Each structure stands twice: as structure tokens, then as C-alpha cells.
Amino acid sequence: MASATRRAALSRGGCGLAAVLALVALACPAFPGASADESSVAPDWHVVSVTSLLPSAAVCSSARAPNSSLALSVVHRQGPCSPLLARGAAPSHAEILDRDQDRVDSIHRRVSSAAATAITASSATNPARGSKGVSLPAQSGLSLGVGNYIVSVGLGTPRKDFSVVFDTGSDLSWVQCKPCNDCYDQQDPLFDPSRSSTYAPVPCGDPQCRGLDSWSCSASGNKCRYEVVYGDQSQTDGNLARDTLSLGPSDSLKSFVFGCGDDDSGLFGKADGLFGLGRNKVSLASQASAKYGAGFSYCLPSSSSSTGYLSLGPASPANAQFTAMATRTDTPSFYYLDLVGIKVAGKTIRVNAAVFKSTGTVIDSGTVITRLPSSAYRALRSAFARPMRRYKRAPALSILDTCYDFTGHTTVQIPAVELVFSGGATVSLDFSGVLYVSKVSQACLAFASNGDDTSLGILGNTQQRTFAVVYDVANQKIGFGAKGCT
Template identity: 55%
Template sequence: MALNISVLHRCILVLGCLLYSHSSQALEERSTDNTWHVVDVRSLFPSSVCSSSIEKDSNRLTITHRHGPCSPRPTNYKPTDVEILKHDQDRVNTIHRLVTSARKNTIGESLSVSLPAKSGIPYGTGNYRNFVVQIGIGTPRKDFIVEIDTGSDLSWIQCKPCKTCYNQTDPLFDPNLSTTFSSVPCSSTDCTKLDIRSCSKGKCQYVIVYEDMSRTHGLFVRDTLTLGRTDTLPNFMFGCGISNAGTFGKIDGLIGLGRNRVSLISQASSKYGAMFSYCFPSRSSYTGYLSIGKNTVSNVNFTSMVQKPDTPLDYYVNLTALKVGGQLLKISATVFAAGTVLDSGTDITRLPPTAYIKLRDRFRQLMKRYPSAPHLPPLDTCYDFTKHQRVQVPTISFVFSDGTTLDVNSTGLFYVSKLSQVCLAFAGNSHDSYLGIIGNIQQKTLQVIYDIANKKIGFGSGGCK
């Protein structure tokens, strides 16, 4: 009888190992109570080979990591962790300054610098880890690689004849070679859609100066924009930059996904509807997508898109609570009173310090089986996974005022420097009065849908790898 029990035990153990081995081939495996991820540590690192599972559609653009193997213009340059995180913090600092300034202007407080409240507000671009897409401009079509940014409205690319241009991989756009190109006259009502504008020889001009002193200046123009393979948007208005400098890397420009009058979404709404969606890939060796217009999706939970006309940002959500390991943290909803914005250009999620400390402490408590690693500022919760093939990680969820819950995918929990330094990809603001930001790392693999017409934002799982 003892022998039979021993054999039975061995069989159970073998079966358990086989099942666990099978689950580790997937990126994650959740327990039935939705409190844990089981992660194969190898899945935290990208491959050197591109693996694309996104099919091209007429108005769907392929999203790639700027420096990954799937990039249409791959380079050998790899930014350091210090560069990435410093640039990310610079963007966050700028967002906080601009929001604070705009709110002070609204309530009549005096400021040394007056900032407009909407279109063209530049709070930083060129993030080393940002996502890019390929678009077509002009007739015949010329392809360009541009960064996507939900925090910007005006789209722009570098153009000939360029007085001052930074180096980019593609040839500059030459308006003389496009049969559908035209300048926007100063007398046009379209010129007034720019908050910061000037005129030269009857032609409308734009100027954007970013907080890090990067800048773009040139003509406000129209030409045909091609999305995906064949879908076109005639008379698309954008900036044709002839004087540009700064930390833009080698991208050709930017596509603005804000809500104001000159953004791509506003200009395309009559054709596609006031809606767009995207999915950021989990690793730089995968691809995601940006879809303009209605998207047929399922299993999506929507929450309200909060209106805050006193700030230069568009996509606010009403975050009121957090869960770690399935447990609701004891945080007063008033801690989040400064607001929370969904931003494609910020990497690391920033929370009010009161909320972040609660989240961090609970996460550390549940992760105490793993050895800690040195901090990677501003990230202060890091682990050494060198002796582990798989790790068990607590789930993290955002809870909104209407009860909608956003469960962060396992790939959205960590910033991975190396196997011996894997850090929780959340950080605290310096004060609870500063705006919270849900960054793009926490949005990985999710279908994120911006239904502007109905003022709601949706989140669905399994949008891309």
C-alpha cells in the first residue's frame, strides 16, 4: 500500500510538472482567483528577430518600437536605461508644469509665462522607447516614420528646403514633388486653428518649442495622407518643418492624436468617426497597431473620458482605487483628486505618493521571496531573477469611479534592465497634488479604444502580443 501511495505521489508530481512546464511556454498564467501571474523570465526579454502577428488593414497602421527589430528603419543605437528613464522623467516634469500653469491661468493667478490651454501645447517628444508608425504623405506617396503621441495635436514632418534640420534616416519631404501639396493661406480660417501662428508672404506658419528647447517651425500645409496600404485622407493639414532641432532621434516627425482641431483624429472624424484605438506590443520584437475610426472589438470595458477644459491634456480618466494581488488597497479616493491622464508618450506610470507607497509596500510584501536589486531611479522596487526560470507575481489593477477595472498585463508590471535588475514600472509623484499618469508600459497588449464622440475610453485584453 505504501508503494502504491508513493507511486501515486510521483505520478501527481510528474503531472504537475508537465502542466507547469506547459503553462510556462505562455507569457503568463493567471490563477483562478485573479491574484497572481506566473511569468517565464525569458519572456521578459525581446528577441533579436521581428515576429509580427498584426495584419495590415486599410486604415490600420503597424506600431513598432523605435529601436526594435520590427522598426521600418532599424538602427544599431540602443539608449541606456539612464537615458530612457531621465527622458521619461523630463516629460513627466513638463506635463506637471504645463498643467499647473494652465490651471493657474484659468483661476486668474499671475504668471511670468502665459501658456495657451489647448492646441500645440508641447510637453516633450522623442522619448527613446516611444512607438512609431509609417505613414504616406503626398502624391505620389512618400513614406515617413513618425512618433505617435496622444498628448499632441499638430502633426509635422521635416521638409525641403530645410534651413536647419536634424539628421533623419529618410529623405526629407519635398513639396515640389507632390501634385496634391498646397500651403494654408494666412487669410484661411484653418490658419486660426493654430494657437501659435505667424504669417510670411501670405502663408500660414506654425512654431512649437518644447520644454527641452527642441523645436520645429515651418509652414502649415495640406497634402494627401495615406494610412495603411491604400486608404487616403485628402487635404490633411500638418506642419512642414524647415527649421527643426532637438532630441527627436532620427524619426521624420510626429502624428498628433489629441482631440483639438488640427489633430489627425479631428481631421479624420468626418470620414472615420471620432474614434481611434491602439495596442502597444509587449516586447520590441513584436508589433502592435494604430487604427483610425471604428474598430470591431469584443470583451472591452469602458470608463468615462473625463472633461478637464482647464488643462492642455485630453484623455483623463477618473481613477479612484488600486488593487494588488486582487486586494483593494485602503486609499481614499480623494488622494486621486488631481486627476489621472492616459498618455502614450510616458513610459512609467506615476501615482500620487500616498497611493504609490501603498501599492509598492503591498507589492514588496507579496514579492519577499525574491532577492531585491539596486534601485534604478525613479524606480525603487527592483528584483534579481537570475536564479529563477519562472516567477510568481501579484496582479495590479486600476479601479475607476464607475467600477470599471483595468487589469494590467504581466508584461506591463516591470521595467527590465537586465535579469538581475527587474523593476516595478510604477513611481510616485513628489506630491499628491500632481497629476497621475498611466504610462504606455502599463498599456501593453491591451486594446485601448478612444471613443471621443461618446466620451469614453475602453480597455480590452489580448489586443496584440
């Protein structure tokens, strides 16, 4: 009853409580999470100082990675923590969101066409592969988007370091290699196979070659040639190879299978390549499972001026809530989970449970904004907008249509949003997962509609921020541990 009274007083803008909340907000140590004391004052609300809404443009603050497992530092590729130099050419928020929609469209196309593609491939390609090893048509993969996160890894003997995008929606890992027929401009020197004593090309008859979506035999040397065309028409072609992958000062993965790209183009920015964490056998997560265990986890930082981590191997944070990892045979590389409900300020929004069940939901590290079925998004937007009427509305930002102007405010009070998954796991989003802030005068609800009730739902990386997101592949479940980056 007391909690309900506090929520009611807050929604009316009660002066006494507002003063207390303002003091709490000013004590918050950093954007965008609330202080430890906030939950005792208003558990269903976030209270944040307006001056902390935007990340620092120049300062990088490090996170503490798990002590018990191998961990790589994760940074947003456009932030001050990024080793990439092209910060001056960073895309605008509108461009990020527009390209995010391209990625979402490509995921939806991939899912909707998967069954037809599988039928065509099974009837036409297996005999050809067995007898001739002919090239297969390239299948369009995911649009890369621009909101991706990067990690630094070492490759070859002696080790050379590279900054690569990591992506749970992709399988094949690759870097650009010498000699290169046509490569985009990247941050570091290209990988030179001739200077690595542990490099070896993968032959056409190797199962890792024939397990790819698209492969062919080279004109000479019987090398396996791969091709990946992403949904935004970015592409990489090259030789499939094996070499030593260094994942820390003393940890390495021998005979790691990856693509040595020599014909690459597209929206890769200055990144040296891409490492896939999908469910296919060629992904980094699958190849590392024999040594580190079947699974991985990561924590995406609250802002671009902070760091997170990527850890290979099983993990189980003490505070993690787990939900079953769903499986779909039409797109087996994706990680699915069952979203069953959403709460705003502690109250469940009214959405027919069949809406979430019929579409399904994929969790994706490369999609920026979570996409919901149309009826679910409308209910969320309505429930969120009601207590936000105290703030002036701001223009829409690309795909985000519910935005607010916080100019002139010292603190802001935002209703908490919780995602409810099958099995009862309830994840209360960090403030940075509720609002997408382009500037103080334009802070938007960080969700978007699919435009219908039939397209796949996608849990984007904005909503995953600050959580230890655990992919327990061995036990087929996904977990979320709050305050995972601290």
C-alpha cells in the same frame, strides 16, 4: 474560499502548488503574458519563465490587427521591428527613464500653467490675431521622451513613406521638408513639396492656422508659419500645409493639414516627424473623424520585438471595459479618465478615494511609466513588496525604486496588479505592465511616485501594453480590451 487558499499557499511558497505553477509557466508561448491556463490555477498571480523576461534582440514577431477598420502597424522605435536604423545608438534603460521624468515634469508644468496662459492669451492675442496676424510666443509642449512608438504613413502625390512618432499628448502633425534651413538627421529623405501635385500651403487667414498655439504670417506669400517648442526644448518651425495622407494601400485622407518643418532640432532620433492624436481640431484623430468616425484605438506590443497597431475610427472589442472620458477645460488636448483604485493580488490597496479624485489622471502614449500620487504609490509598493520577499532585492533603476534580482530562478511568481476606473471598469495588467525588466538581475515595479498628492496622475504606455486601448470620442469614453495585439 479555494481561490483564497491557493493565494495563501502561493504566498507561503507551498511546494505542490509551486511545482504545478512552474509547469504552467514553462508552457507559456512568449514573454510576457501568462498562459491561458494560468488564470485557472492562480487568477491573482502571474507566473513566467525567467528565460522569457527579455525580448529577442533580432527577431520581430507581428501582431494581428483588427479586420474591420483601418490599421497601421505600431512598433517601438528602438526594437528590431523598427524601420529606423539607429539601433546601435539606442539609449540605456536609465536614460529612457530619466527622459521619461522630463516628459512627466513637462506635463505637470503644462497643466499647472494652463489657466494663467489661457488668461494671458485671451486678453492679449485675439485682437492682434484679427488685425495683424503677429507671431505669438511659443508655448512649451510635452517633452518627447524616448519610449515612443512609431507608425509608417504616406504623404503627397505620388506617395512618399515616412516613419513618425505618434503621440496622444500632441496635436499638430509634422514632417521635415525641403528646402530645410536647419534639420536634424532623419532616416528617410526629407519630404519635397515641389514634387507633390496635391501640396498646398495654408494661408494666414485660414481657421486652421489661427487655431494653433503659435503662428505668424510669412514675410512673403501670406503663408502660415507655425512654431512648436516641446518641454525638453526640442522644436519644429515651418509652413502649415495641406496634402494627401495615405494610411494604407488604398485609404487616404485628402487635404490633411500638417506642419512642413524647415527648422527643427531636438530629441527626435531618426524619426521623420510626429503625428498628434490629441483632442485639438488640427490633430490627426480630429481631422480623420469626418471620414472614419470620431475615435481611434491602438495596441502597444508586450515587448520591443513585437508589433501592435493604430486604427482610426470607432472600435469596440467584445471584451473591452469602458470608463468615462473626463474633460478639463484648462488642458483640453489631453485625454482624462478617473482612476479610483488599485488591487494587488486581488486585494484593494488602502488609499483615500479623495487622493485620486483631487489629482485626476491623464492617459498618455508617450509617457513610459505610470505616475501615481505619493500616498497611492506607497500603498501599492507596500502591497506588492510583501509577497515578493522571496526574491533578492536589486538596486533602484532611475525613478524605479522597487527592484528584484531573479538570477538563479527558473520561473517567477508575481502578484497581479489591477487598475480600477470610474464606472467599475477593472483592468488586470499584463505581466509586462507590472514589471519593467532591464535585465534578469534588475526587474522593477513599473510604477513611480509623483512625489506629492497634488500633481496629475499619468497612465503610461508600459501599463497599456497588450490592451486594445479604445478612444471612443463620439461617446466620450475610453476602453481597455485584454489581449488586443493577438
